[in-house]
Amino acid sequence: MRKIAYAQAALEALQEEFRRDDRIVHMSTDIPIELREEFGEERVRVTPISESVMVGAAIGLAGSGYRAIADIRMATFGFVAMDQMVNQAAKITYMFGGQAKFPILIRMSIGAGMSMAAQHSISPYSMYMNIPGLKIILPATAYDIKGLLKSAIRDNNPVISFEHSTLAPLIGEVPEEEYTVPFGRADIKKEGTDVTVVALSRMVHEALAVAEEVAKQGISVEVIDPRTLVPLDRETIGNSVSKTGRLVVVDEACQTCSAASEIISLIVEDDNIFRRLKAPPKRVCGLDVPIPYSPPMERYVIPSRERISAAVRQVCHS
Amino acid sequence: MRKIAYAQAALEALQEEFRRDDRIVHMSTDIPIELREEFGEERVRVTPISESVMVGAAIGLAGSGYRAIADIRMATFGFVAMDQMVNQAAKITYMFGGQAKFPILIRMSIGAGMSMAAQHSISPYSMYMNIPGLKIILPATAYDIKGLLKSAIRDNNPVISFEHSTLAPLIGEVPEEEYTVPFGRADIKKEGTDVTVVALSRMVHEALAVAEEVAKQGISVEVIDPRTLVPLDRETIGNSVSKTGRLVVVDEACQTCSAASEIISLIVEDDNIFRRLKAPPKRVCGLDVPIPYSPPMERYVIPSRERISAAVRQVCHS
Amino acid sequence: MAIDNDTLVRLYRTMLTIRRFEQRASKEYKKGSVPGLVHSYIGQEAVAVGVCANLRKDDRIVSNHRGHGHLIAKGADVRRMMAEIYGKKTGYCKGKGGSMHIADFGIGILGANGIVAAGLPIATGAALAAHLEGKNRITVVFFGDGACQEGEFQESLNLASIWKLPIIFACENNMYGVNTAATYAIAGGDIPRRAAAYDMPVKSVDGNDIEAVYETAKEVVTEVRAGKGPYFVEFKTYRWHAHFEADTIPDLRPVEEIEAWKKKCPIVRLEQRLLKAGILTGQGIKKIDTQVMAMIEEAVTYAVESPLPAPEDALADIYSA
Amino acid sequence: MAIDNDTLVRLYRTMLTIRRFEQRASKEYKKGSVPGLVHSYIGQEAVAVGVCANLRKDDRIVSNHRGHGHLIAKGADVRRMMAEIYGKKTGYCKGKGGSMHIADFGIGILGANGIVAAGLPIATGAALAAHLEGKNRITVVFFGDGACQEGEFQESLNLASIWKLPIIFACENNMYGVNTAATYAIAGGDIPRRAAAYDMPVKSVDGNDIEAVYETAKEVVTEVRAGKGPYFVEFKTYRWHAHFEADTIPDLRPVEEIEAWKKKCPIVRLEQRLLKAGILTGQGIKKIDTQVMAMIEEAVTYAVESPLPAPEDALADIYSA
Numbered sequence A, B: 001m002r003k004i005a006y007a008q009a010a011l012e013a014l015q016e017e018f019r020r021d022d023r024i025v026h027m028s029t030d031i032p033i034e035l036r037e038e039f040g041e042e043r044v045r046v047t048p049i050s051e052s053v054m055v056g057a058a059i060g061l062a063g064s065g066y067r068a069i070a071d072i073r074m075a076t077f078g079f080v081a082m083d084q085m086v087n088q089a090a091k092i093t094y095m096f097g098g099q100a101k102f103p104i105l106i107r108m109s110i111g112a113g114m115s116m117a118a119q120h121s122i123s124p125y126s127m128y129m130n131i132p133g134l135k136i137i138l139p140a141t142a143y144d145i146k147g148l149l150k151s152a153i154r155d156n157n158p159v160i161s162f163e164h165s166t167l168a169p170l171i172g173e174v175p176e177e178e179y180t181v182p183f184g185r186a187d188i189k190k191e192g193t194d195v196t197v198v199a200l201s202r203m204v205h206e207a208l209a210v211a212e213e214v215a216k217q218g219i220s221v222e223v224i225d226p227r228t229l230v231p232l233d234r235e236t237i238g239n240s241v242s243k244t245g246r247l248v249v250v251d252e253a254c255q256t257c258s259a260a261s262e263i264i265s266l267i268v269e270d271d272n273i274f275r276r277l278k279a280p281p282k283r284v285c286g287l288d289v290p291i292p293y294s295p296p297m298e299r300y301v302i303p304s305r306e307r308i309s310a311a312v313r314q315v316c317h318s
Numbered sequence C, D: 001m002a003i004d005n006d007t008l009v010r011l012y013r014t015m016l017t018i019r020r021f022e023q024r025a026s027k028e029y030k031k032g033s034v035p036g037l038v039h040s041y042i043g044q045e046a047v048a049v050g051v052c053a054n055l056r057k058d059d060r061i062v063s064n065h066r067g068h069g070h071l072i073a074k075g076a077d078v079r080r081m082m083a084e085i086y087g088k089k090t091g092y093c094k095g096k097g098g099s100m101h102i103a104d105f106g107i108g109i110l111g112a113n114g115i116v117a118a119g120l121p122i123a124t125g126a127a128l129a130a131h132l133e134g135k136n137r138i139t140v141v142f143f144g145d146g147a148c149q150e151g152e153f154q155e156s157l158n159l160a161s162i163w164k165l166p167i168i169f170a171c172e173n174n175m176y177g178v179n180t181a182a183t184y185a186i187a188g189g190d191i192p193r194r195a196a197a198y199d200m201p202v203k204s205v206d207g208n209d210i211e212a213v214y215e216t217a218k219e220v221v222t223e224v225r226a227g228k229g230p231y232f233v234e235f236k237t238y239r240w241h242a243h244f245e246a247d248t249i250p251d252l253r254p255v256e257e258i259e260a261w262k263k264k265c266p267i268v269r270l271e272q273r274l275l276k277a278g279i280l281t282g283q284g285i286k287k288i289d290t291q292v293m294a295m296i297e298e299a300v301t302y303a304v305e306s307p308l309p310a311p312e313d314a315l316a317d318i319y320s321a
């Protein structure tokens, strides 16, 4: 199959949907050149550095019959527009009793690893998971981002796509023919029998590397990528843990109140799964530290393969 | 001991600290009359409806040798100032390598129960728990709010106090003589042996009522109020669960990625406690719904005594 | 050119409808039959009525926390409004929104908003939609002097201006945000000047003079509909009641000021004008009031008799299909 | 009255220091010896230098993402700056902040900021502190044309104005935010007009003319220090490099425009003036450059030879004792 970069796959998703539906409008502070050239400046709009009105305008557009895409770039910039995302986009469908649809896609890039320090590095998706009314996608591969963004654009609700900054150049298989990836369907990136590793975003690739490594020590890891956090595919995760009896969740975000905490709680609350647990579940998360600038410190605070494999081995041997 | 209302106790904390330290400045969009009259308009400032600059100004004040208090009122209004709280206040100490202190107290009121609908009812503390650099307090009684606010004002870091709107009139014992409540020290509001119920904010009182009720059925509940979420007193909670072998966390906030999820994860990750668990831990949280306006629906989405006692009985009989 | 008689009578009737609706809502709130918060529009009726009388059904408005008047003026059904305020299943939002979140997308009411200034960015987006549709629809966003203090205000004016969007920024300067005077909180105290700095035409008008409001709105609507870009209009007015009907926040405004403004009642002003010009007789006025009162009474009956939502209804409408 | 010769020479030396620092930082970044992001101040030196030359050591400044120049002009140690950019333990922030977050509270540098416009509210608070202290200290906040597009800009100007705070809003209008032209993104394109709407005095000056900048700043600083409230100054200038040193964002500005502005180099302009007036000889100029180059070289050596932080150092400084 043909291989293209994650960023290219994302662009293709937008291009295909723009061709398919002329009521899609894109807003960002930057000039997305390819989109602009093909679809013109009426539909592909450069906004001032005003994220709040960018997101608010997306809501107004959506409530008026359009499909709006707002590209915020760094997730840290999103906090400037938090009122529009949390008080407005997430609640407006509900507060108005469902009388209008709000098809909105908000894209934000997340993660550490590029020495951009605390104001340009964050993985805040769990904060948004606490807000009902938003759907949240977390694409980790070229294939997934194309399929998920297409579903997101067609969805009639506010969807936030969190895309890890370091994944942009990542090459992956993407079919020529059209496809979408449905929400709420986790992807078993690797099957295994001894331990379930649920990995998020960039950590999917780290988990797969660790799975290979520990396989040599005879540990069979099942690697699951939820792909969408809201809705979350509890079933696939639950079935896997029922099978393996062991769970490790790998999430680059700060550990406290993370998506990892949520996944662990969902699993242990389930009577049947709880009874099958052979070891305490483990989180391997970012340390609760603002992302530091200097590489040695930055590497230290985000989950390393060492920490992941240590956790995997620990749950297998305890 | 003398009994006063929660709101009065909070006011006393501010008054005492204002008298104690003349470098404390208070900002809010409202006129806090008692404070204003005693301490004057230089120190007790009415801001325009501009929460972002209110919080930003608090940071600037704090970085310049003052102690700043910003009263945002409804926690939903806080999202307008999210950049200043998350990108600035929480990270500034760290990003600058600890060369300056930022003593800031931000107060926000939370919770449902007054039919104020989704844009005036929210309990977002878990969102802030995901941001390292903030301290978070959650006072549930008149005694605790006075003692915790005094500690918060003396703390050299940004502290957010989340205060449930319905607690303001709640009467409680508050000593005449001065005292403070330290951070990171949970309070066992009621001792018990069969099940540990960790309850947050207003839910502390609901949990205590349920504890009394189920006591009649011979279930001995230990009710723990963490009082501060960051830092969190894992030890007291852990010891209690090790003793009872059963855990229920009651949190009015939306369940997904809640403080309840975090507490459960911390407990089950601990090998020794995990081994002692007699039943799967349970969360009793707000449903993942924006807070609806109409009373029957609003009551339905927040944890009721029925749901709490059902959960308590379930973990005790499973 | 003068406003024709039918229009004047229609304006009178609508203002009176708002007044009676608000008086009743306030009464019921104090009686405890209405939960939550109710922000009264009494005293400001001329603004909503004078502006919306110049709008098409397919034009859009975005309202704020003090929105009842805007909604009635744009043609909302008082029965479903009252039912929403009562928290009933038959309300505009099925009881999910309440007083601060009433919307009727069918007639271009994109909703009231509980967050100060948050409606401005949304309205700007609605105006962008109208611009793209090319059907000469316009958007009006109503907000107060307090909203001019939030960052979202400036971002919205700026964006609407550079994109030349068909939107009217209708600022109801009632001189206070809760108890904070606009003259204190707004540097210079001159809101239109602030708006003009975003390179759009501005006007300031007596918001208690329905004829002035109507004429101004007519002119401004024509300009904006013609595609000349955004317009900012300040309506100087005053709210008679405290910030909201609950007594949790004291009204700290000077009593003399409140009394003085009550003398400038927009409804009485038009009433005297109608009588003097012989457009309506005392009889006619009474007749209208009786009809209006009946309509409000019916709305209340409808609200009272409507069923409350079932608790589980809370689980619907979080997401759209 | 003219600027005395010593001052002119001092201004020249400081501008050159910034230029050499930035040229070296850029070179090292492209070589890969520096991680993260580096936003070059080259071309705008006169603004930071002309303004800060009028400040007391205990005055405060707040900087933005393009901050190296501001810091050097306020007296920051280039060794610790370079070490921070290299991510070393000896850097101003122990390697935790990097290029965008350098601060030196000891000399009133309250820090650079990576979020556009976020420094303005913080600076406003610092100015409030100065007001309360009553020691006639002032605060200067540096920001770009892009920052004028964020809500925090307006909220800050408004608050500083109604509280009459001792703050100078120093806007470096280099005509672009990344690749977006200020003339496109700012309605009307007139930033001082926007600021004036917040009821404060404004000035606009050629930011590439160090003497004009210095004289203007002197006058403005005197006013603000005298307690007359905030002041807004626009400095028209231009950045020579792309938005940042990484090539991930293309520079879409017209080449002719860039070249034209390079001809207006603030350093060359002062240099010619100094030579013509015989204040400095070619020799003298060379001597200064040699000294500056040596200082930068020493800073790089210091940075290179300094130890990296230990991984566990990441766990310190999250909270203050």
Ligand SMILES: Cc1ncc(C[n+]2csc(CCOP(=O)(O)OP(=O)(O)O)c2C)c(N)n1
Pocket (backbone or CB within 6 Å): B029, B049, B051, B077, B080, C065, C066, C114, C115, C116, C143, C144, C145, C146, C147, C148, C174, C176, C177, C178, C243
């Ligand atoms: C962001 C935000 N901050 C504060 C509030 C609380 N609040 C509700 S209405 C109001 C005053 C608004 O004043 P104005 O815009 O003049 O409208 P008015 O009430 O005078 O009609 C305030 C402060 C809010 N709803 N949202």
Ligand SMILES: Cc1ncc(C[n+]2csc(CCOP(=O)(O)OP(=O)(O)O)c2C)c(N)n1
Pocket (backbone or CB within 6 Å): A029, A049, A051, A077, A080, D065, D066, D114, D115, D116, D143, D144, D145, D146, D147, D148, D174, D176, D177, D178, D243
């Ligand atoms: C809130 C926010 N939005 C977007 C960005 C990304 N960004 C960084 S600098 C910049 C341009 C700023 O332009 P200007 O203020 O004129 O400063 P200049 O770079 O021209 O010196 C942008 C958009 C950011 N850092 N913060």
Ligand SMILES: [Mg+2]
Pocket (backbone or CB within 6 Å): C144, C145, C146, C172, C173, C174, C175, C176, C177, C178
């Ligand atoms: Mg007002």
Ligand SMILES: [Mg+2]
Pocket (backbone or CB within 6 Å): D144, D145, D146, D172, D173, D174, D175, D176, D177, D178
């Ligand atoms: Mg610029």
